[in-house]
Amino acid sequence: MMREKIIHFNPIIPKLEGVAVKSSQTRLESYVDHYLHGNQEPDLTKIIYEVEYHDNGLVEGCKGGLFLGISHVMPGTVGNEFYMTKGHIHREKDTGEYYWGMKGKGLLLIVFKDNTYKLEDVTEGSIHYIPGNTSHRLINTGTEKLSVGACWLSESGHDYVNCHFPVRVFKKGEKTIEVSHCTT
Numbered sequence: 527m528m529r530e531k532i533i534h535f536n537p538i539i540p541k542l543e544g545v546a547v548k549s550s551q552t553r554l555e556s557y558v559d560h561y562l563h564g565n566q567e568p569d570l571t572k573i574i575y576e577v578e579y580h581d582n583g584l585v586e587g588c589k590g591g592l593f594l595g596i597s598h599v600m601p602g603t604v605g606n607e608f609y610m611t612k613g614h615i616h617r618e619k620d621t622g623e624y625y626w627g628m629k630g631k632g633l634l635l636i637v638f639k640d641n642t643y644k645l646e647d648v649t650e651g652s653i654h655y656i657p658g659n660t661s662h663r664l665i666n667t668g669t670e671k672l673s674v675g676a677c678w679l680s681e682s683g684h685d686y687v688n689c690h691f692p693v694r695v696f697k698k699g700e701k702t703i704e705v706s707h708c709t710t
């Protein structure tokens with residue numbers, strides 16, 4: 527008997543395909559206050575990023591499972607601050623996660639409990655281990671869509687409130703500059 531193929535990875539675009547793929551879009555209006563000059567942005571309906579994931583039947587919060595997804599962050603800026611994800615820390619704070627770059631160019635911001643941080647270059651093929659107890663977000667510093675795969679534990683959950691990001695990343699001419707000691 528043939529096995530049903532319920533999900534497929536298309537590496538060209540890249541994207542997930544199949545009946546068991548779900549997706550969600552995040553518009554600027556839902557987190558405009560995360561940007562330094564968000565209140566000056568005229569079009570709040572813009573979709574800044576999209577997350578697609580394998581709906582494998584697990585319920586977030588259950589123990590022992592894994593989730594797989596791809597985040598797509600559009601290219602662009604709000605003011606001159608690069609488009610980014612909301613960012614989060616895991617509800618089960620001591621759980622880690624893997625990200626890997628698929629297409630585009632950007633940064634992964636990882637912030638530790640003591641407010642120190644690191645920015646990792648995300649490029650096609652780059653692999654990123656995100657330790658537990660860290661806030662993390664993606665920033666698209668390139669000119670095309672940034673697509674990043676992710677695998678995380680089913681018990682991790684997402685907390686968008688108790689995370690902190692003490693650095694912003696701006697476009698200055700053709701350069702990318704980071705400015706620390708900002709709060710979001």
Ligand SMILES: [Fe+2]
Nearest residue numbers: 616623662678
């Ligand atoms: Fe995460």
